[in-house]
Amino acid sequence: MNVLIFLIPIALGLGGLGLAAFLWSLKSGQYDDLDGASWRILEDDREM
Numbered sequence: 001m002n003v004l005i006f007l008i009p010i011a012l013g014l015g016g017l018g019l020a021a022f023l024w025s026l027k028s029g030q031y032d033d034l035d036g037a038s039w040r041i042l043e044d045d046r047e048m
Contacts, residue, residue, distance in 0.1 A: 025031070
C-alpha cells in the first residue's frame with residue numbers, strides 16, 4: 001500500500017502532461033485542417 005503514495009502522483013503528473021501536450025497541439029493549430037491531408041494524398045502533382 002505504500003507504493004500507492006508514489007504511483008498516484010506519478011499517474012496524475014503523466015495525465016497532466018498528456019493534457020498539457022493536447023492543449024498545446026490545439027493552440028498551435030495541429031487540428032485546423034482535418035480534410036487537407038486526405039485530399040492531398042489523392043492529388044497527382046508529382047514532379048518527374
